[in-house]
Amino acid sequence: MKSLSRYLATAVLxxxxxxxxxxxTGTQEVVAGAVFALLVALLGYKGFSARGLRMLSPxxxxxxLIYLPIFFWQMLKANFDVAYRVVHPRMPIRPGIVAIKTDxxxxxxxxxxxxxxxxxxxxxxxxxRGEYLFIxxxxxxxxxxxxxxxxxxxxxxxxxxxxxx
Amino acid sequence: MTATTIIGGVVVGFGTIFLFLGGLGIxxxxxxxxxxxxxxxxxxxxxxxxxxxxxxxxxxxxCKAVVVALFILLTNPISAHALARASYKSAVPLCExxxxxxxxxxxxxxxxxxxxxxxxxxxxxxx
Numbered sequence: 187m188k189s190l191s192r193y194l195a196t197a198v199l200x201x202x203x204x205x206x207x208x209x210x211t212g213t214q215e216v217v218a219g220a221v222f223a224l225l226v227a228l229l230g231y232k233g234f235s236a237r238g239l240r241m242l243s244p245x246x247x248x249x250x251l252i253y254l255p256i257f258f259w260q261m262l263k264a265n266f267d268v269a270y271r272v273v274h275p276r277m278p279i280r281p282g283i284v285a286i287k288t289d290x291x292x293x294x295x296x297x298x299x300x301x302x303x304x305x306x307x308x309x310x311x312x313x314x315r316g317e318y319l320f321i322x323x324x325x326x327x328x329x330x331x332x333x334x335x336x337x338x339x340x341x342x343x344x345x346x347x348x349x350x351x
Numbered sequence: 352m353t354a355t356t357i358i359g360g361v362v363v364g365f366g367t368i369f370l371f372l373g374g375l376g377i378x379x380x381x382x383x384x385x386x387x388x389x390x391x392x393x394x395x396x397x398x399x400x401x402x403x404x405x406x407x408x409x410x411x412x413x414c415k416a417v418v419v420a421l422f423i424l425l426t427n428p429i430s431a432h433a434l435a436r437a438s439y440k441s442a443v444p445l446c447e448x449x450x451x452x453x454x455x456x457x458x459x460x461x462x463x464x465x466x467x468x469x470x471x472x473x474x475x476x477x478x
Contacts, residue, residue: 209414265369265396268389272376281385281446285453304428305395310388311428312435313454320454322384322435331453 189231191239197227198242241294249348256345260306267307271324282326283312286319286335288343295350302342309338359408366400369393382446383438391431398423 204219227234271279290296300311300319308324321338328334373393380386399420406416445452 203418206414206418209411261392261396264392265372268376268392269369269372272372272379272389277379279380279385281382283384283445283452283454285457300432301425301428304391304431305424308388310384310391310435311432312384312439315457318457320457322388324385324388 192234193227193231195239195242196231196234197223198239200226246349249345253345253349256341257302257305260302260341264305264307268324278325280325281322283320283322284326284328284334284338285331286321286339287331288317288319288335288339290343290347290351292350295346298346298350299339299342302346303338306342355410356408359404359406362404362407363401364404366397366402366404368397369400370397373397383443384435384445387431387435391427395423395427398427 201219201223204223205216208215208219271277288296288299290299296314296319300314303309303319303321304311310322310324311319312322313320319339321334323334323338328337370393373389376389376393377386380389402416402420402423403413406413439454
């Protein structure tokens with residue numbers, strides 16, 4: 187039952203990707219897309235989603251839609267931040283590698299958090315080990331583990347938790 | 352000149368400005384990790400804006416453009432993470448003026464058999 191759910195989740199995602207890529211609604215394309223999605227999912231579902239169809243529940247997708255604008259706003263801020271540091275004649279940087287601690291348990295949650303941290307102001311994930319993430323920070327504001335977790339990961343962690351766990 | 356052409360052109364221009372700033376950052380910043388920071392963030396937003404802008408100018412391509420943009424958005428930070436980790440593992444030094452290196456402290460603690468939480472010494476400038 188578990189692997190059937192995983193298989194279906196993979197097939198649904200592949201079919202959705204096919205629809206976006208062809209961007210038509212012709213019957214022939216849709217049928218061919220469904221057939222190929224089912225075939226390709228057969229090849230790849232074992233390595234794909236550990237949680238199956240539960241990843242596609244409406245509540246999670248709604249959270250993802252709420253999360254996207256927050257993420258884009260942070261990404262925009264990150265770019266203006268980098269632009270400021272690069273263009274400023276004296277380059278106000280204070281780099282360092284800090285450790286932060288996360289409550290997330292699943293691998294996909296940690297991946298999501300690490301990606302979000304990499305694309306947001308002044309931080310870059312260097313290593314994920316267990317419940318610690320090591321972050322290269324371009325302007326270190328707090329060296330302490332707890333404070334750094336709050337400043338770097340705090341703004342994302344509850345959203346990521348709602349989406350992935 | 353329709354409205355979509357103008358909006359799309361503005362978005363493409365915005366993206367190219369950030370691509371340029373990313374290149375400038377790679378020239379100016381002092382070490383590999385700081386350069387990766389500039390490179391990753393600016394090229395991600397720059398490429399996404401450029402591609403989506405093209406999609407806005409030609410609405411027929413918008414779906415494909417969004418798929419490509421999502422692909423870049425998902426893969427770019429992972430490549431930056433892999434590069435940063437590989438540089439650290441092959442002992443590329445952090446630049447002068449680096450204030451703290453918890454990762455090195457963590458590695459030393461692991462060799463000594465204790466946990467990272469007890470590490471509280473401040474690190475020097477070299478890993």
